Amino acid sequence: MPELPEVESLRRILARTAVGRTIVHARIGAKSLRRRVPIDFSASIAGRRITKLSRRAKYLIVEFDGDDVLLVHLGMSGSLTHRRADFRVGEFDARHDHLEFSLDDDSRLVYNDPRRFGMVRLIARATLASTAELKGLGPEPLSREFNAAYLASKARGRQVAIKNLLMDQRIVAGIGNIYAAEILFRAGVRPTRRAGRVTRAEIEKIAASTPLILRAAIGRAGTTFRSYRDSRGEPGRFAERLRVYGREGKPCYTCSTPIRNVVVGGRASFYCPKCQR
Numbered sequence: 001m002p003e004l005p006e007v008e009s010l011r012r013i014l015a016r017t018a019v020g021r022t023i024v025h026a027r028i029g030a031k032s033l034r035r036r037v038p039i040d041f042s043a044s045i046a047g048r049r050i051t052k053l054s055r056r057a058k059y060l061i062v063e064f065d066g067d068d069v070l071l072v073h074l075g076m077s078g079s080l081t082h083r084r085a086d087f088r089v090g091e092f093d094a095r096h097d098h099l100e101f102s103l104d105d106d107s108r109l110v111y112n113d114p115r116r117f118g119m120v121r122l123i124a125r126a127t128l129a130s131t132a133e134l135k136g137l138g139p140e141p142l143s144r145e146f147n148a149a150y151l152a153s154k155a156r157g158r159q160v161a162i163k164n165l166l167m168d169q170r171i172v173a174g175i176g177n178i179y180a181a182e183i184l185f186r187a188g189v190r191p192t193r194r195a196g197r198v199t200r201a202e203i204e205k206i207a208a209s210t211p212l213i214l215r216a217a218i219g220r221a222g223t224t225f226r227s228y229r230d231s232r233g234e235p236g237r238f239a240e241r242l243r244v245y246g247r248e249g250k251p252c253y254t255c256s257t258p259i260r261n262v263v264v265g266g267r268a269s270f271y272c273p274k275c276q277r
């Protein structure tokens, strides 16, 4: 599932190529996503110019001139690709292409999602912050609001595993299973530790590791898993930098101890039993 680095990478690419373009025509696929795209969608979006691409947590926000914005969540397997006019491979495929915007330079912005857990929603800009999807989200992990003091205040007295605390979108927005594992490895803290028992010094390490891991992943366009591809169709290059995620039984790069995998909160959780306490 795409996490913050994948969505942020996508935002940066689209910001370079799609901003300033006007939507000439919108085409909707036959099958519905998690939330059905309304019938009048095409009419309400034609003629709009894309003015900005922004992001909140794992949501991409396509801003138009006028009062509406498009809220996009890639779900498990969604991708939003900007296909140039000369890119003739991958014509509209009604099975998996759910949405296609034809732009005024003959390029196309296509939302494809084989597993259909994604979401595309046109909403009024004024109600964006209070919409069900974004309301109640914690601070962005790359913002100043997210720091050791904040994390310590949220961890205090909590029985929940520290990894689950990091993945709780109400505590901090945008971190999922891959990056929670990598952050905790860098901080030297086991994913199973109860949040309330993690020391202040360790909380400081987690808070400091979070932006380092996320920025490194953004710099390499995220991690490739299943069908995730960035907007140019390139796989992310962070996979080769993963220290623990997906490496069960393989030697730790730091100490050569085999990486372990335990289930925490129903999710596979990778860690080094020697480097992480």
Ligand SMILES: [Zn+2]
Binding pocket: 252, 253, 254, 255, 256, 257, 272, 273, 274, 275, 276
């Ligand atoms: Zn190790």
